Structure formats: structure tokens, C-alpha cells
Amino acid sequence: MxxxxxxxxxxxxxxxxxxxxxxxxxxxxxxxxxxxxxxxxxxxxGLPKIFNVPEDCTVEYNYKTCTFKVSEKKNPSIPCSHSAVGK
Incomplete structure (x- = not known):
């Protein structure tokens, strides 16, 4: 505040x-x-804090749509497990 x-x-x-x-x-x-x-x-x-992302995965934030994607680094079409807090 x-x-x-x-x-x-x-x-x-x-x-x-x-x-x-x-x-x-x-x-x-x-x-x-x-x-x-x-x-x-x-x-x-407006976006959650992402954690517990496996090393072979990455988090991609889209600030135009205020969304995110957690996916494999080698194949971004495959989602990864993760934890999130907030939003």
C-alpha cells in the first residue's frame, strides 16, 4: 500500500x-x-508465484494476457508439474 x-x-x-x-x-x-x-x-x-519446477522445465509468462505456461525446455508442447501460490 x-x-x-x-x-x-x-x-x-x-x-x-x-x-x-x-x-x-x-x-x-x-x-x-x-x-x-x-x-x-x-x-x-496478478500472476501466481511458481515454484517446484523440474530442472528440465521452464516457466513462460505472457504479460499481454497475464497468463503463464510451465513446459519442458526441449518440447514446449509438453506441460510440466509445478506448484503455485497467489493470484
């Missing part, structure tokens, strides 16, 4: 540097979801 100065009418997304009016919500270019309220800006990850 980022506190706003008293009387502020906008919040600035620290990732995109775009100003958003109080009362608005948005998702920035790194899939972080934010809300601007009179008392401050609140943001949380």
Missing part, C-alpha cells in the same frame, strides 16, 4: 508511471492489479 497526500486526486503506478484517478482500478504491464482510493493505492500480484 502506498499512502496518498491529503487531498490527492490521483495515484501513480510505480511500474508504468501512469496516473490514475481516485476510485479507479487497473492492471499494469507486469500484471499487477492496483486500486486507487482516497487513503492510498493498493496493489497485488
Amino acid at each position: 502506498t499512502m496518498l497526500k491529503r487531498g490527492a486526486t490521483h495515484c501513480q503506478d510505480i511500474m508504468d508511471k501512469i496516473w490514475h484517478p481516485v476510485g479507479s482500478s487497473w492492471t499494469n504491464k507486469k500484471c499487477v492489479k492496483c486500486t486507487c482510493k482516497a487513503d492510498g493505492m493498493r496493489c497485488c500480484d
